Amino acid sequence: xxxxxxxxxxxxxxxxxxxxxxxxxxxxxxxxxxxxxxxxxxxxxxxxxxxxxxxxxxxxxxxxxxxxxxxxxxxxxxxxxxxxxxxxxxxxxxxxxxxxx
Amino acid sequence: xxxxxxxxxxxxxxxxxxxxxxxxxxxxxxxxxxxxxxxxxxxxxxxxxxxxxxxxxxxxxxxxxxxxxxxxxxxxxxxxxxxxxxxxxxxxxxxxxxxxx
Amino acid sequence: xxxxxxxxxxxxxxxxxxxxxxxxxxxxxxxxxxxxxxxxxxxxxxxxxxxxxxxxxxxxxxxxxxxxxxxxxxxxxxxxxxxxxxxxxxxxxxxxxxxxx
Numbered sequence: 001x002x003x004x005x006x007x008x009x010x011x012x013x014x015x016x017x018x019x020x021x022x023x024x025x026x027x028x029x030x031x032x033x034x035x036x037x038x039x040x041x042x043x044x045x046x047x048x049x050x051x052x053x054x055x056x057x058x059x060x061x062x063x064x065x066x067x068x069x070x071x072x073x074x075x076x077x078x079x080x081x082x083x084x085x086x087x088x089x090x091x092x093x094x095x096x097x098x099x100x101x
Numbered sequence: 102x103x104x105x106x107x108x109x110x111x112x113x114x115x116x117x118x119x120x121x122x123x124x125x126x127x128x129x130x131x132x133x134x135x136x137x138x139x140x141x142x143x144x145x146x147x148x149x150x151x152x153x154x155x156x157x158x159x160x161x162x163x164x165x166x167x168x169x170x171x172x173x174x175x176x177x178x179x180x181x182x183x184x185x186x187x188x189x190x191x192x193x194x195x196x197x198x199x200x201x202x
Numbered sequence: 203x204x205x206x207x208x209x210x211x212x213x214x215x216x217x218x219x220x221x222x223x224x225x226x227x228x229x230x231x232x233x234x235x236x237x238x239x240x241x242x243x244x245x246x247x248x249x250x251x252x253x254x255x256x257x258x259x260x261x262x263x264x265x266x267x268x269x270x271x272x273x274x275x276x277x278x279x280x281x282x283x284x285x286x287x288x289x290x291x292x293x294x295x296x297x298x299x300x301x302x303x
Contacts, residue, residue: 002275009290011193013136023244033245033288035215035260042124043134058136062290073103076196086134088110088163088195092213094290095278112294114237143225144235159237174204177297187235189211189264189296 005097008068012059012075013039014085019057025078029071031061032100043084062094064101106198109169113160113176114140115186120158126179130172132162133201144185163195165202207299210270214261214277215241216287221259227280231273233263234302245286264296266303 014022019036026034039056063071068089079085094100115123120137127135140157164172169190180186195201216224221238228236241258265273270291281287296302 002271002278004274007290009292033243035241035243035258037138037239037241037260039136039138041134041136056136058138062288069103072105072196076103080197086163086195086200088108088193090110090191090193090292092290092292094288095274096282099288138239140237140239142235142237157237159239170204173206173297177204181298187264187296187301189209189294191211191292191294 002095003097004093004095005100007062007092007094007097007100008065008089009060009062009092010068010071010087010089012085012087013041014057014059014079015083016055016057018079018083018085022057022059022075025074026059026061026071029074030067031063031071033061035060043086062092062100067101103196104198105194105196106201108163108193108195108198108201109166109190110161110163110193111169111172111188111190113186113188114142115158115160115180116184117156117158119180119184119186123158123160123176126175127160127162127172130175131168132164132172134162136161144187163193163201168202204297205299206295206297207302209264209294209296209299209302210267210291211262211264211294212270212273212289212291214287214289215243216259216261216281217285218257218259220281220285220287224259224261224277227276228261228263228273231276232269233265233273235263237262245288264294264302269303
């Protein structure tokens with residue numbers, strides 16, 4: 001029988017320059033793993049990033065609701081003022097949920 | 102205190118040839134930004150795209166429910182008949198929701 | 203008028219070595235298509251994959267709830283013991299849902 005746990009997936013899209021800082025923040029906040037993908041894009045600041053390939057990164061983590069809140073809070077406070085960062089979360093059903101918390 | 106807004110994330114997976122047309126459509130419909138990722142894949146038409154790397158693109162936008170509907174509608178009308186395009190949406194909780202609408 | 207169907211999107215993140223096996227499993231279980239993206243990352247085993255680019259893959263499929271359950275079940279049984287695989291699902295609203303089932 002399939003045993004599913006409801007958790008949050010947090011998605012962060014940011015400039016590549018923030019990669020190691022963000023990974024550090026993820027660990028610090030309690031994420032047990034992350035997936036990182038190269039991306040292009042354009043944000044509300046009108047800064048076009050698609051001219052140089054792979055200039056953005058998209059990071060996804062699956063975490064508890066508490067860690068998700070803490071993460072969105074930290075990202076908002078530290079980066080939103082000076083960097084082109086977006087962050088959001090959605091609900092996911094996860095197999096073997098204990099691996100994430 | 103974390104201030105979250107419920108919005109829609111629309112995901113579009115399409116042949117690379119549609120990239121600039123789709124980005125134009127996103128802007129026209131009211132999306133303030135987008136994330137674009139190179140992808141491979143196979144669709145219900147049985148057209149295998151994995152032989153030539155990066156031949157597909159996956160575009161994600163976070164928008165209001167109204168813009169999401171308009172976007173899915175336009176994509177459906179313009180592309181579904183002649184192109185291997187898929188499009189779907191999911192609910193997301195976003196930090197600083199005003200940036201997206 | 204936009205006709206939306208509620209389906210499941212299943213996300214699998216795995217070591218690249220599992221690519222063809224996983225695609226075979228997807229077809230066998232009833233998925234009509236998939237999107238595959240190169241990824242980096244780190245999991246709960248502490249195995250850092252970011253040193254060699256593209257060593258992980260992220261596969262996404264949109265399927266019925268039944269196929270989603272079957273897929274998560276198979277992946278859990280076959281791979282979780284010996285491989286660094288994560289799998290989860292989320293609800294999506296899809297245009298032209300009949301293409302997926």
